[in-house]
Amino acid sequence: MSKKPQVELRTTPHLHAPQDVVVIMRNVVFAILPIAAWSIWLFGLSALMLLVIVTASCLITERLFTMANGQVNTLGDWSAIITGLLLALTLPPAFPLWMGVVAGFIAISMGKVMFGGLGMNIFNPALVGRAFVQAAFPVAITSWTPALFEERFSQFIPSTFTAPFMIPVTLDNWNLQYAVDGFTGATPLGLQKFDGISTPVLDLFVGNSAGSSGETSALIIMCCGLYLAIRNMLDWRIPFYIMLGTLLTAGGFYYINPQQYPEPLFMLFSGGLMLGAWFMATDMVGSPVTPLGVVIYGLFIGFLTVIIRLFGGLSEGVMYAILLANAATPLIDQYTTPKVFGHRKQS
Amino acid sequence: MGFFSAITRSSFSHGLHPPSHKAETAGIPIKRMPFAPLLIIPLSQHIGAPSRCIVNKGDEVVRGQPIADASAALSVPIHAPATGRIKSIEQVTGARGTMETAILLQVYDASSQQVLWRNPVDPASLSSEQILQAIQDLGLVGLGGAAFPSHFKQRIPDDKMVDTLVINGSECEPYLTCDHRIMLERPEHLIAGIKLAMRATKTRRAIIGIEDNKMDAVNVLQKHLLNEEHISVQAVKTKYPQGSEKMLIKSLLNREVPAGGIPLDIGVVVNNVQTLSSLGQLLPVGEGLIERVITVTGPGIKHPGNYRVPVGTPIGFILQQVGYSGGVNEFILGGPMMGPAVSSLETPITKSCSGLLVLNEPGIQDETRMIWPCIKCGRCVSACPMHLNPAQLGLLASAAEYQQMADDYNLNHCFECGCCSYICPSNIPLVQYFRIAKAINRELAA
Ligand code: SF4
Numbered sequence: 001m002s003k004k005p006q007v008e009l010r011t012t013p014h015l016h017a018p019q020d021v022v023v024i025m026r027n028v029v030f031a032i033l034p035i036a037a038w039s040i041w042l043f044g045l046s047a048l049m050l051l052v053i054v055t056a057s058c059l060i061t062e063r064l065f066t067m068a069n070g071q072v073n074t075l076g077d078w079s080a081i082i083t084g085l086l087l088a089l090t091l092p093p094a095f096p097l098w099m100g101v102v103a104g105f106i107a108i109s110m111g112k113v114m115f116g117g118l119g120m121n122i123f124n125p126a127l128v129g130r131a132f133v134q135a136a137f138p139v140a141i142t143s144w145t146p147a148l149f150e151e152r153f154s155q156f157i158p159s160t161f162t163a164p165f166m167i168p169v170t171l172d173n174w175n176l177q178y179a180v181d182g183f184t185g186a187t188p189l190g191l192q193k194f195d196g197i198s199t200p201v202l203d204l205f206v207g208n209s210a211g212s213s214g215e216t217s218a219l220i221i222m223c224c225g226l227y228l229a230i231r232n233m234l235d236w237r238i239p240f241y242i243m244l245g246t247l248l249t250a251g252g253f254y255y256i257n258p259q260q261y262p263e264p265l266f267m268l269f270s271g272g273l274m275l276g277a278w279f280m281a282t283d284m285v286g287s288p289v290t291p292l293g294v295v296i297y298g299l300f301i302g303f304l305t306v307i308i309r310l311f312g313g314l315s316e317g318v319m320y321a322i323l324l325a326n327a328a329t330p331l332i333d334q335y336t337t338p339k340v341f342g343h344r345k346q347s
Numbered sequence: 348m349g350f351f352s353a354i355t356r357s358s359f360s361h362g363l364h365p366p367s368h369k370a371e372t373a374g375i376p377i378k379r380m381p382f383a384p385l386l387i388i389p390l391s392q393h394i395g396a397p398s399r400c401i402v403n404k405g406d407e408v409v410r411g412q413p414i415a416d417a418s419a420a421l422s423v424p425i426h427a428p429a430t431g432r433i434k435s436i437e438q439v440t441g442a443r444g445t446m447e448t449a450i451l452l453q454v455y456d457a458s459s460q461q462v463l464w465r466n467p468v469d470p471a472s473l474s475s476e477q478i479l480q481a482i483q484d485l486g487l488v489g490l491g492g493a494a495f496p497s498h499f500k501q502r503i504p505d506d507k508m509v510d511t512l513v514i515n516g517s518e519c520e521p522y523l524t525c526d527h528r529i530m531l532e533r534p535e536h537l538i539a540g541i542k543l544a545m546r547a548t549k550t551r552r553a554i555i556g557i558e559d560n561k562m563d564a565v566n567v568l569q570k571h572l573l574n575e576e577h578i579s580v581q582a583v584k585t586k587y588p589q590g591s592e593k594m595l596i597k598s599l600l601n602r603e604v605p606a607g608g609i610p611l612d613i614g615v616v617v618n619n620v621q622t623l624s625s626l627g628q629l630l631p632v633g634e635g636l637i638e639r640v641i642t643v644t645g646p647g648i649k650h651p652g653n654y655r656v657p658v659g660t661p662i663g664f665i666l667q668q669v670g671y672s673g674g675v676n677e678f679i680l681g682g683p684m685m686g687p688a689v690s691s692l693e694t695p696i697t698k699s700c701s702g703l704l705v706l707n708e709p710g711i712q713d714e715t716r717m718i719w720p721c722i723k724c725g726r727c728v729s730a731c732p733m734h735l736n737p738a739q740l741g742l743l744a745s746a747a748e749y750q751q752m753a754d755d756y757n758l759n760h761c762f763e764c765g766c767c768s769y770i771c772p773s774n775i776p777l778v779q780y781f782r783i784a785k786a787i788n789r790e791l792a793a
């Protein structure tokens with residue numbers, strides 16, 4: 001024996017699967033980057049700044065809280081970056097940066113730290129942040145700007161640099177100046193709901209329409225999500241059942257009255273549904289652990305989204321649908337606990 | 348076996364697919380390991396009452412001679428694995444880290460491989476009761492790792508009916524290939540053993556279940572079974588833990604052993620292939636179980652392979668023989684999913700030990716591996732073959748709610764297969780938590 005043997009004592013199992021939390025989270029970040037890149041391409045500097053600032057706000061908030069509580073630095077698990085990126089992608093590109101900072105702070109503090117940190121939160125932190133600013137800044141969060149306006153890489157949208165606690169300038173005039181003809185400052189969902197104008201499904205699928213910075217291209221979101229699913233880092237069943245739930249519910253209404261209700265594919269590819277289904281609802285922490293629970297959770301989100309969109313006061317419903325489903329998760333888990341092997345049905 | 352049958356091949360639900368690492372040893376024929384100068388033979392190598400030592404310090408014994416006998420119904424004798432002199436009878440550290448009594452045998456340099464003590468019987472003339480007695484006299488125990496005395500397992504109580512004998516050739520643990528080699532090299536012994544066990548248990552049907560990564564073994568056995576009506580071979584999906592009795596029965600017969608019950612409750616007895624192959628080899632010639640085949644492998648070993656090793660051989664001696672590079676290593680008796688790591692190189696190979704696996708630095712889990720909080724990914728739930736909720740059990744364990752784990756979350760049905768710990772991305776040592784919880788519950792109950 002060349003070297004003196006040194007005996008290690010460990011407990012079983014002595015092998016471990018190669019994927020750990022950091023590997024998974026890092027890959028989720030990588031998968032979000034193309035979506036972020038697309039949003040920068042569509043909306044320019046303002047979208048880029050928003051992504052950077054919101055993510056920074058999330059990271060700093062998390063670090064401050066762990067320092068204040070005397071805990072170890074948890075930034076290394078990459079989860080705060082995911083929250084920041086996703087949150088930024090759900091905001092309108094013209095969203096004032098200072099409000100983005102508030103959104104990031106709320107997302108981490110109320111969405112995550114308050115529950116006890118990673119793994120303990122009930123709701124998806126990014127959606128908590130988004131829900132907060134929706135209530136706090138109802139105008140700013142629905143101020144849309146056109147995609148692909150010409151000077152997007154040389155100038156910011158005027159509202160981006162609104163001073164803290166100031167009301168942002170209205171964008172109507174700016175929109176008139178820069179927008180392609182006929183832009184009315186509304187998203188496809190808003191147009192459909194309030195004006196009865198529908199946007200071609202293909203435009204939605206590719207994603208060159210107005211909307212939150214990262215929610216516009218169903219195609220890119222699906223590709224990124226599929227990448228994660230294939231690498232077994234995302235539970236494909238969740239987006240699958242959300243989409244199924246959406247199609248079934250929307251299809252039901254469309255079947256009853258095609259004049260009044262939008263077609264199912266429009267429902268599927270518009271608004272935040274894709275981003276929500278692939279990247280928010282799949283957040284492992286807030287979704288059920290049991291195989292059957294995952295199915296119920298997905299269908300439930302799809303169903304709620306359509307109901308909220310059609311009958312709620314807002315044009316967008318995914319966010320609240322996911323938050324509600326997050327809240328229902330412990331209950332779903334409890335009722336779908338698998339039957340222990342060998343416990344046979346009474347016959 | 349076409350593609351279709353391969354994807355529809357019967358199996359249990361859940362489980363997982365760890366890397367198999369079997370290629371290193373599966374193609375190498377079984378070799379014989381020389382005698383170590385000193386054999387350490389624990390008196391408790393099986394489940395049940397320890398054997399009773401019947402030799403004294405200084406006695407001379409020949410290879411094959413009984414040196415301890417069965418002290419109770421659930422106990423077996425032990426035979427001398429080599430010719431030599433009893434050096435002492437003393438306390439040694441066993442595989443699980445506890446102190447136990449062992450016979451130390453100083454092997455004579457010239458000790459021959461020939462077995463000098465035997466008690467041959469004519470198997471054809473035996474009644475099932477006599478077969479059971481003969482099995483006990485061989486000192487045979489479950490060689491798959493369970494170490495349950497074989498005669499006791501084949502004894503069917505009057506109030507139970509057994510219709511099927513299942514022979515477990517699935518060998519689902521990564522790295523191990525000893526059962527695979529036995530099936531390839533000794534099919535006639537295995538079949539003889541199956542027939543004896545069928546007579547002992549009075550069963551009419553036997554099924555050999557083999558994971559479909561060993562189709563060569565399936566084919567060899569099928570060829571040998573052409574004229575056997577009642578013994579069949581069935582390939583099952585390669586999936587961990589296919590080799591667990593309950594999972595294999597589910598895969599082969601689609602029957603579920605009731606929670607908390609044993610295979611006997613649903614008319615099945617399960618034996619490991621090496622157990623029955625030893626039975627078929629030893630019973631007719633009347634020799635005791637004094638050696639067994641183990642897989643010696645792992646990144647720390649120069650000449651991995653399958654070796655026929657005398658019971659009581661210290662693992663340090665085996666390492667010398669197979670070329671071991673030294674350094675920081677983990678020494679595991681059995682497979683990497685369920686086998687215990689041992690603390691000392693003096694630890695002997697016992698009857699139930701199916702492998703010696705040496706994992707060195709890169710193979711060992713990184714010591715600084717961080718444990719994160721449970722992120723509720725659900726992977727453990729989708730992996731647990733017993734359909735438990737390890738995530739919930741883990742949360743309760745960290746809250747020290749041991750009683751609730753047992754009462755509400757079926758802790759006691761966990762058989763520590765390791766699937767949950769293996770797959771957990773947060774590196775939570777779930778199995779270790781469960782082991783501690785069970786131990787504390789046992790203490791409290793006592
Ligand atoms: S060790 Fe126990 S809880 Fe974990 S997967 Fe195996 S049986 Fe299930």
Ligand code: SF4
Nearest residue numbers: 721722724725727771
């Ligand atoms: S595998 Fe680990 S992190 Fe995932 S649910 Fe189970 S215990 Fe939690």
